[in-house]
Amino acid sequence: MRCPLLPAVALAWLALGSGPARAAEPPPLTVFAAADLVFAFKEIVPRFEKALGVRVTLVLGSTGQLAQQIEHGGPADVFFAADQAFVDRLVAERVLLGETRALYAQGRIVLATARAIGWKLTELRDLTGPNVRHVAIANPAHAPYGKAAEEALRKAGVWDAVRPKLVYGENIRHTLQFLQTGAAEAGIVALSVATVPEIDWVPIDPRLHAPLNQATAVVRRSPRPELGLAFIQFVNGPDGRPIMKRYGFLLPGEF
Amino acid sequence: MVSVEIVKRYPGFTLDVSWRAEKSVVGLFGPSGAGKTLTLQCLAGLIRPDAGRIVVDDRVFFDAAASIDLPPQQRRIGYVFQGYALFPHLTVEENVAFGLRDRPRAERLRRSAEVIERLGLGGLELRYPRELSGGQRQRVALGRALAIDPALLLLDEPLSALDVPLRRTLRDELRETLRGFETAAVVVTHDFTEAYRLADRIVVYESGRVIQSAPRAELLWQPASEAVARIMGLANVLRGTVVKATPERIQIGWRGQTLEAVNSPTRSYLPPPDSPIAFFIRPEYVRLIRKDRGAPDPQHHMNLMSGRLVGEADFGTVWTLRLRLDAPGAPAQGDFDLEVEVPHLVYEILEIDRDRHWQLSIHRGSIHVLPA
Amino acid sequence: MDWFPVWLSLRVALTATALTLLAGVPTALLLARKRFPGRNVLEAMVVLPLVLPPTVLGYYLLVVIGSRGPVGRALAAVGVEFAFTWGAAVLAACVGSIALVIKSAQAGFETVDRQLEQAARTLGRSEWSVFWSVTLPLAWRSVLAGAVLAFCRALGEFGITLMVAGNIPGRTQTLPLAIYDRVQAAQMGEANALALIAVAVVVVLLFGLSRLARLRY
Numbered sequence: 001m002r003c004p005l006l007p008a009v010a011l012a013w014l015a016l017g018s019g020p021a022r023a024a025e026p027p028p029l030t031v032f033a034a035a036d037l038v039f040a041f042k043e044i045v046p047r048f049e050k051a052l053g054v055r056v057t058l059v060l061g062s063t064g065q066l067a068q069q070i071e072h073g074g075p076a077d078v079f080f081a082a083d084q085a086f087v088d089r090l091v092a093e094r095v096l097l098g099e100t101r102a103l104y105a106q107g108r109i110v111l112a113t114a115r116a117i118g119w120k121l122t123e124l125r126d127l128t129g130p131n132v133r134h135v136a137i138a139n140p141a142h143a144p145y146g147k148a149a150e151e152a153l154r155k156a157g158v159w160d161a162v163r164p165k166l167v168y169g170e171n172i173r174h175t176l177q178f179l180q181t182g183a184a185e186a187g188i189v190a191l192s193v194a195t196v197p198e199i200d201w202v203p204i205d206p207r208l209h210a211p212l213n214q215a216t217a218v219v220r221r222s223p224r225p226e227l228g229l230a231f232i233q234f235v236n237g238p239d240g241r242p243i244m245k246r247y248g249f250l251l252p253g254e255f
Numbered sequence: 256m257v258s259v260e261i262v263k264r265y266p267g268f269t270l271d272v273s274w275r276a277e278k279s280v281v282g283l284f285g286p287s288g289a290g291k292t293l294t295l296q297c298l299a300g301l302i303r304p305d306a307g308r309i310v311v312d313d314r315v316f317f318d319a320a321a322s323i324d325l326p327p328q329q330r331r332i333g334y335v336f337q338g339y340a341l342f343p344h345l346t347v348e349e350n351v352a353f354g355l356r357d358r359p360r361a362e363r364l365r366r367s368a369e370v371i372e373r374l375g376l377g378g379l380e381l382r383y384p385r386e387l388s389g390g391q392r393q394r395v396a397l398g399r400a401l402a403i404d405p406a407l408l409l410l411d412e413p414l415s416a417l418d419v420p421l422r423r424t425l426r427d428e429l430r431e432t433l434r435g436f437e438t439a440a441v442v443v444t445h446d447f448t449e450a451y452r453l454a455d456r457i458v459v460y461e462s463g464r465v466i467q468s469a470p471r472a473e474l475l476w477q478p479a480s481e482a483v484a485r486i487m488g489l490a491n492v493l494r495g496t497v498v499k500a501t502p503e504r505i506q507i508g509w510r511g512q513t514l515e516a517v518n519s520p521t522r523s524y525l526p527p528p529d530s531p532i533a534f535f536i537r538p539e540y541v542r543l544i545r546k547d548r549g550a551p552d553p554q555h556h557m558n559l560m561s562g563r564l565v566g567e568a569d570f571g572t573v574w575t576l577r578l579r580l581d582a583p584g585a586p587a588q589g590d591f592d593l594e595v596e597v598p599h600l601v602y603e604i605l606e607i608d609r610d611r612h613w614q615l616s617i618h619r620g621s622i623h624v625l626p627a
Numbered sequence: 628m629d630w631f632p633v634w635l636s637l638r639v640a641l642t643a644t645a646l647t648l649l650a651g652v653p654t655a656l657l658l659a660r661k662r663f664p665g666r667n668v669l670e671a672m673v674v675l676p677l678v679l680p681p682t683v684l685g686y687y688l689l690v691v692i693g694s695r696g697p698v699g700r701a702l703a704a705v706g707v708e709f710a711f712t713w714g715a716a717v718l719a720a721c722v723g724s725i726a727l728v729i730k731s732a733q734a735g736f737e738t739v740d741r742q743l744e745q746a747a748r749t750l751g752r753s754e755w756s757v758f759w760s761v762t763l764p765l766a767w768r769s770v771l772a773g774a775v776l777a778f779c780r781a782l783g784e785f786g787i788t789l790m791v792a793g794n795i796p797g798r799t800q801t802l803p804l805a806i807y808d809r810v811q812a813a814q815m816g817e818a819n820a821l822a823l824i825a826v827a828v829v830v831v832l833l834f835g836l837s838r839l840a841r842l843r844y
């Protein structure tokens with residue numbers, strides 16, 4: 001055989017074709033959620049599935065990217081953004097259903113120190129110290145927590161001093177990794193992801209930045225909007241609230 | 256019958272040639288870069304001329320005016336490239352059969368076997384080109400071109416890639432093969448002996464133009480001009496002054512002598528006295544006169560001269576001698592006047608190594624006049 | 628452990644490699660053999676995906692094939708979904724890897740002696756036959772190298788896929804996206820397992836191909 005490669009490849013392709021290249025059927029509910037909800041939603045979603053007997057696909061990503069994807073036809077039924085601005089814009093563009101819009105949490109930022117360096121920062125001013133060489137924050141250009149971090153640093157008057165030391169994470173998980181690996185000695189991350197063993201943290205005064213109101217809404221295009229709404233209500237209801245609280249989110253009614 | 260009229264322009268070079276030949280072998284002869292290979296490529300359809308017409312056996316291959324340009328696939332031309340262009344990934348038999356794709360399998364096998372046998376490649380069918388010698392490769396290239404029973408065979412320097420001793424053998428083989436297959440052919444070469452041996456008609460190229468097209472004998476004996484003689488690498492191309500010209504004879508004043516030469520038989524050439532004239536004398540036709548037979552007889556020994564050897568070179572089978580005439584004045588070719596070629600045997604018998612002064616004669620028919 | 632991303636990535640990579648070969652080899656031949664106006668533009672376009680940030684590329688693709696884009700709308704009109712399906716993942720992989728096929732194949736074709744192709748023409752072979760019988764057999768190693776590179780690139784495609792197909796588990800979450808996802812969720816065990824599988828696939832592929840490459844013409 002002159003070229004055994006071709007039949008082998010064709011065979012492989014056919015074999016894969018019969019494999020699970022496509023999920024059995026699309027599940028009833030697809031939730032697009034900001035990355036900072038990873039831990040909270042990984043608990044909430046299974047409970048919701050059990051309670052209502054529906055399957056949920058959880059798609060995590062950066063709020064900005066998810067918003068763009070929804071705008072261009074992304075298959076979300078409901079969108080949980082880390083910054084209400086994105087939801088409001090999409091509501092205005094009639095991509096999301098305005099009547100389903102709700103706040104579901106308020107995020108908090110904390111000043112985190114990598115435990116590996118042996119001592120703990122207690123206030124923003126400490127970031128200017130010589131033994132802090134790299135400061136990790138989420139990218140202010142597109143991550144709401146990053147924007148809040150920048151606002152806090154400016155308000156605290158240390159932005160210019162700290163700016164040369166900044167390293168940007170694409171989202172807060174990424175930012176957290178800088179701290180977890182010790183690549184950055186300190187940083188500003190979301191409270192909701194700060195409960196990892198590698199870092200210590202202290203809260204940052206919320207008055208130093210615009211509130212990180214996190215909003216959600218059902219996608220207009222959704223074939224079953226009532227399911228999306230049910231999920232929002234679940235998150236904001238007696239089942240979801242304790243979990244959200246446990247992960248450091250302030251809940252509607254508390255802010 | 257091949258009829259070629261081509262014009263092709265490149266920056267710094269223009270090919271503008273026109274020649275025709277009957278069913279036979281035509282040699283395109285001339286120095287490198289004269290446009291011979293370019294002509295072949297136009298004949299094959301690999302390059303498109305800017306203007307002109309190419310007709311082979313009453314089939315119009317190309318006609319600029321009529322916008323005809325047959326692609327190479329339809330011309331049925333066998334092309335033997337200078338480097339042979341054998342397909343390195345195919346065996347000898349696959350190479351030879353390459354052009355027979357559209358024929359039924361049985362015929363394909365029969366034909367390629369026949370060609371392989373006739374060209375003496377039997378036993379090499381499954382070898383790859385890299386495993387063959389130069390001569391074998393040349394034969395495979397030839398076989399591949401002949402297998403398709405071409406209307407015209409094109410050979411680009413078929414022997415130049417081979418060692419010299421091999422060249423002579425293969426040259427004769429090639430001649431026999433061409434005769435045996437009875438295919439019209441166009442052979443490109445820059446070696447006159449090769450052209451002479453292989454071709455019936457020779458077309459002489461220089462700088463993109465044809466400066467002579469003639470049957471080979473005519474070219475050999477009557478180069479049309481000094482330029483042609485130079486390209487042919489003729490020795491003893493000399494210049495003199497016309498003393499007197501008649502239709503049969505021309506008397507030439509040269510180095511203090513008056514030489515008598517026959518006039519060009521193919522054209523009436525009557526230059527006026529005192530006009531300059533070019534002529535050549537073939538080195539092998541200068542006779543050294545034996546000293547043991549008495550004084551030379553002017554009736555028998557025409558154009559009698561005498562001179563001294565100023566140089567010699569041994570070419571294995573012949574000696575090339577350089578003679579300076581006893582006449583006063585500067586020699587015609589640097590430090591000598593005439594180049595003389597003598598076979599080894601003659602050199603030894605006449606003891607030329609010891610005897611350096613000789614009388615010589617040149618038959619009037621051996622002085623060839625070159626029209627301006 | 629969830630094997631879906633492995634299956635999906637293998638399928639996407641194989642499909643993308645086949646498509647890039649189909650589109651890339653003729654383009655490479657064109658670039659290797661012909662002079663034509665706009666040639667430089669074509670060459671620049673070929674290399675462009677290697678230069679632009681993947682997310683930017685993904686965004687431009689999304690704008691075109693998404694629900695608001697011309698292609699997306701045309702497809703929706705006939706009931707076909709493309710963005711956010713595995714097909715979009717294939718598109719992303721193709722865009723990211725076609726330059727590798729084209730450049731490798733082009734280099735290979737350029738080394739094939741044109742006289743051999745001319746000889747084939749004089750022997751009566753059509754242009755198609757000249758390509759299959761002469762050009763390709765003599766350049767197959769370069770084409771294969773390009774295909775291997777394209778496959779590996781397709782297997783590892785991340786940024787463009789993330790944007791134009793989405794990171795949808797069980798639907799478009801390819802192997803690299805899955806690894807990233809596990810890392811984000813601090814599930815390092817599974818992340819490592821998936822990464823190991825990716826490496827194993829590539830090792831097996833390269834091993835198999837090196838044995839193949841020992842075939843002579």
